[in-house]
Amino acid sequence: MNGLRVVPAWRHGQERLYVSLPDGGNIAWYDRDAARVNLLGEDREAEVLEALGPFLTGPVSVGPPLAPTPAELARLTLHPDDDLAPNRPGEALLVAIDRDPGPARLLRADPRHRALEAERAVGEVLDRMDGLGVRTLHSIPLPGGDRVHHLAIGPGGLYAVHAVYARRQRVTVADPLVTVGRRREPHPLLRRVRADADRVSYALTAEVRPVLVLAGASQVTVRTPPREVRVLTDGEVERLGGLGGVLKPADVEALHAMARDRNTWARL
Structure with missing residues (x-):
């Protein structure tokens, strides 16, 4: 195990799975609806995907958070x-x-x-x-x-x-x-x-x-x-x-x- 935790939460009516460090800080989140893993830092991508592995339901895109639409x-x-x-x-x-x-x-x-x-x-x-x-x-x-x-x-x-x-x-x-x-x-x-x-x-x-x-x-x-x-x-x-x-x-x-x-x- 890499010490990362996966915490489910609801935000703006949509379910997200947040990946947190042992101290509680978030480093990524998985948006099921968009099939995307948003990374706040690329250095721990492999660890994030390992932690999310049991929750991923299919192919996902991985990268930094997208710019919000209007x-x-x-x-x-x-x-x-x-x-x-x-x-x-x-x-x-x-x-x-x-x-x-x-x-x-x-x-x-x-x-x-x-x-x-x-x-x-x-x-x-x-x-x-x-x-x-x-x-x-x-x-x-x-x-x-x-x-x-x-x-x-x-x-x-x-x-x-x-x-x-x-x-x-x-x-x-x-x-x-x-x-x-x-x-x-x-x-x-x-x-x-x-x-x-x-x-x-x-x-x-x-x-x-x-x-x-x-x-x-x-x-x-x-x-x-x-x-x-x-x-x-x-x-x-x-x-x-x-x-x-x-x-x-x-x-x-x-x-x-x-x-x-x-x-x-x-x-x-």
Whole structure:
């Protein structure tokens, strides 16, 4: 053994394996996602690779740390309080329920819990698309108390995603009206979905496509095809990850860096 230690850690949402000297000082780190070993000094390269040997999962590049891209610099300088990337699906609802849970006897009837279930279901699918190059933000606050449920940024472009609870219910879409269940009144929900996408487009100065996701719907009937809005069930959300030809990886990262900054939305 060469006395080096390998210490796993999370930095900016990504796992890294740091190689440390006995005194605790770091001399290298292994970035799994980039398949790269970053060396702070070339004199101990062989020892670093020996220490990392059990953790390497395939061919890796080795060298000094790469210069950060503009997107990485923006992310590194972002204050934690302004960073929206850690938001969980339904973050605003989670906070509201925690502050005011309401009477225990009414929990099942509380519409916030159903809305939270829908946002979680959709958010989990979107998060799984990270391997396809899609970066996702959840529960983006907008001025006036509104929010965007999810924002997906990937090779296929930008999507403002609005989730609606529709478990085991039939849904009828007649633009701009959406009716969930047989006994409920129709609501002009598609206007809200389009308006959210327009606000995101204005903030990021990029084209944004509106998406309505009917979480758990048993059947969806479209009587009047919606203008511009893509209507999906939560089982169809992964289709967004298969689209491409719009944004390059660097563009995705740059837009994600801009979108995760709370101040970007405060200017609306």
